[in-house]
Amino acid sequence: MKAPLSLLAAALLLCAGSAFAADCTKAATQAEMNACASQTLTQNDADLNATYMAYRDKLNKAQQNQLREVQLAWLKYRDLSCRFESSASAGGSAASLALQTCLADKTRQRADELKNLAGCQEGDLNCVR
Template structure:
């Protein structure tokens, strides 16, 4: 059920993000703060999905499956960690903002990880593949 709530919030934030963009800098009420947090998360999630897809195209079949497994495990970790971190406000009006803030932060960190993997230098033995 929690996943459905988060999904609905993300979709709502995505659809209203352009109209709320100017309001986010001056948000004064919880509804607007929640919408802005959902829009921020939707932006980061879109970046992550684009980067993941682009990077995946460069991998061989075995690496693609490994990356998929890692990404699915990471998503589960992110969702569980953010549910835990926002549990103290669950049911409150600030819950969507706190949850989406956590999801945004963890997703942005994952974006940076994938960006680093996409540009590692030839000879870097800790890198799945060299930069193109």
């Protein structure tokens, strides 16, 4: 009986978090700002994953393997970099906001990088098709 109650509580918390993030232009409390940062990170991550998969599908097998290695290294870099960049707020009420904002920003930048790679012009020496 404990497990179903825990799952219900978790589901309610997720719903509550979504309610906070409904209008991020009016986020005023730390909880609302955290929820908005989480929502932005989730959206940017979904965009990055879609961009990555679409680009990956255009590549040959060897290039796909290279891209996967690059992406795994980038994920490690992003996470370590954001932990460092947000370390000044560690332990504080804004720690989650600082970390998630950094992660969201770097994730958006990476999605843009992959979009540029996917749309590069033929003849570009840095173009992988």
